[in-house]
Amino acid sequence: EVQLVESGGGLVQPGGSLRLSCAASEFTFSNFAMSWVRQAPGKGLEWVSTVTDNGGSTYYADSLKGRFTISRDNSKNTVYLQMNSLRDEDTAVYYCAKDHGRGGGCLGDWGQGTVVTVSS
């Protein structure tokens, strides 16, 4: 069974930074694109970013305006999300998700999420 375990969330002041990690197991990590999706309290799902299987391409939500950076280390089966210049509106549960199939595009497996709270 696919395992995705996020970590790195917490309380941070506005303007601060956090680095989220997602450790993957029980599948061939290097074969799949990986994504981050977030959900603000009581709100819907918002796609944040995707990195392709080899890390060669990355994609971001327009609203992030260059503040977030996704990366992966296939030798460690881990995907990261570096979040800078955090704002109150970045408060959310951040989910790591795996593509449903190779090049599939939809999100077939999700982690349990890590909570990010931006507040002074």
Add this chain to the structure above:
Amino acid sequence: EIVMTQSPATLSVSPGERATLSCRASQNVNRNLAWYQQKPGQVPRLLIYGASARATGFPARFSGSGSGTEFTLTISSLQSEDFVVYYCHQYENWPRTFGQGTKVEI
């Protein structure tokens, strides 16, 4: 950016009835459309992909249809565990986008 619009925001139906949820894309997404189910306090689960393929673990009462800009999720006979929130998601273009969700309530 492709805007995904779900309707209605809340759908009130009775157990055993049929539920029809709609999702409209602001541009053509072909059949690159997924539906997710999210129960309270739980992680979203992939329900439908490729507009009509049912994901593992979901019963046949769930079906998806549509292509281009108009999509439908149908639950043929609602069971108690189906009264939750459903999201559509386009993966045709970057940036990926979700609809705002439809809550199915009793």
